[in-house]
Amino acid sequence: MVKAVVCGAAGGIGQPLSLLLKLNPLVTELSLYDVVNAPGVATDLSHINTPAQVAGFLPADNGAEKALAGADLVVIPAGVPRKPGMTRDDLFNVNAGICATLAQAIANAAPNAFILVISNPVNSTVPVFAETLKKAGCYNPKKLLGVTTLDIVRASTFVASVVGQPQDAPKYTIPVVGGHSGATILPLLTQSEPKIPAAILNDQAKRDALVNRIQFGGDEVVKAKDGLGSATLSMAQAGAHFANLVLQAAFAGKTLVTQSYIDLNAAAGGEDIKKEIGADLAYFSVNVELGRDGVQNILPIGNIDDQERTLLAAAVKELGPSIEKGVQFTPAPP
Numbered sequence: 001m002v003k004a005v006v007c008g009a010a011g012g013i014g015q016p017l018s019l020l021l022k023l024n025p026l027v028t029e030l031s032l033y034d035v036v037n038a039p040g041v042a043t044d045l046s047h048i049n050t051p052a053q054v055a056g057f058l059p060a061d062n063g064a065e066k067a068l069a070g071a072d073l074v075v076i077p078a079g080v081p082r083k084p085g086m087t088r089d090d091l092f093n094v095n096a097g098i099c100a101t102l103a104q105a106i107a108n109a110a111p112n113a114f115i116l117v118i119s120n121p122v123n124s125t126v127p128v129f130a131e132t133l134k135k136a137g138c139y140n141p142k143k144l145l146g147v148t149t150l151d152i153v154r155a156s157t158f159v160a161s162v163v164g165q166p167q168d169a170p171k172y173t174i175p176v177v178g179g180h181s182g183a184t185i186l187p188l189l190t191q192s193e194p195k196i197p198a199a200i201l202n203d204q205a206k207r208d209a210l211v212n213r214i215q216f217g218g219d220e221v222v223k224a225k226d227g228l229g230s231a232t233l234s235m236a237q238a239g240a241h242f243a244n245l246v247l248q249a250a251f252a253g254k255t256l257v258t259q260s261y262i263d264l265n266a267a268a269g270g271e272d273i274k275k276e277i278g279a280d281l282a283y284f285s286v287n288v289e290l291g292r293d294g295v296q297n298i299l300p301i302g303n304i305d306d307q308e309r310t311l312l313a314a315a316v317k318e319l320g321p322s323i324e325k326g327v328q329f330t331p332a333p334p
């Protein structure tokens with residue numbers, strides 16, 4: 001029996017993400033929470049003939065706590081998305097408040113749940129969750145996971161396209177580490193499997209363009225939607241994929257490796273990452289080994305080349321202040 005909850009379930013990401021979780025055979029109960037329309041989305045999804053039983057909740061009458069009660073996994077795409085010209089950081093003030101409120105509700109109703117944070121800026125909202133949970137006395141860093149999967153998905157799509165075999169996108173695995181915003185997104189092209197042809201990696205213009213497209217791919221969507229939001233459908237797919245990895249590890253006995261933005265104190269290996277990146281950052285997106293209880297090992301970044309080392313330095317520089325902003329955030333009194 002696995003209960004999954006989506007907070008922000010009526011939004012652009014929330015609706016298709018809820019649909020994909022309703023289709024996940026590991027989910028037996030799906031609870032949808034939003035400040036608008038969650039019961040409507042829930043009723044719609046409840047007609048799909050898969051096992052998960054769906055219910056929707058609004059804030060009235062402690063709706064958040066009711067939605068979250070006993071949850072095993074909570075996915076958070078709640079908050080405002082970007083408009084053209086905005087960076088993810090511009091969203092901080094509004095979304096940090098929403099995240100702090102939701103973290104408190106999770107602490108009250110589902111203190112043992114996995115928490116998957118999609119709300120931007122992820123580099124700062126994950127620390128907001130951690131700090132709120134610490135104050136509530138129920139912080140488990142092994143179960144707090146910033147979702148960077150869309151960067152990984154984009155990396156394989158864009159690499160396959162540059163290689164000239166766009167249909168091979170699913171075959172490419174390219175680790176993406178660092179953070180989830182512009183220059184903090186560090187695709188490790190030299191670790192691609194299958195390998196990216198040397199003719200592309202050694203062509204500086206092609207390589208720079210590829211890295212830039214992975215780092216700023218979100219802007220393509222914001223621009224194309226022209227004021228009507230940011231990535232929603234690709235994010236829903238990426239979020240559901242990541243949620244499924246967590247569920248497989250926690251409830252189907254699998255051990256899986258992916259990347260996620262986490263507290264480097266979550267498990268063994270975090271101190272080695274600080275040495276690898278040459279900085280004492282509290283959070284970083286790293287290779288994580290997921291098991292029954294969440295992050296069971298933090299794996300090394302591994303071999304990178306000089307160009308990736310330069311990008312790493314830029315990512316580290318930008319991440320520090322974003323993390324600090326999240327750590328220092330004080331929610332406005334209710």
Ligand code: NAI
Binds near residue numbers: 011036077091235
């Ligand atoms: P949206 O505006 O379509 O949906 C957000 C939903 O959150 C709305 O339904 C809204 O009513 C709800 N909401 C607002 N305050 C809430 C609260 N206190 N409790 C519960 N629900 C609340 O936005 P969209 O496009 O779905 O994006 C959501 C977030 O995901 C944004 O912050 C966006 O920047 C982020 N995002 C993250 C990505 C990632 O890779 N991690 C990729 C794309 C977007």
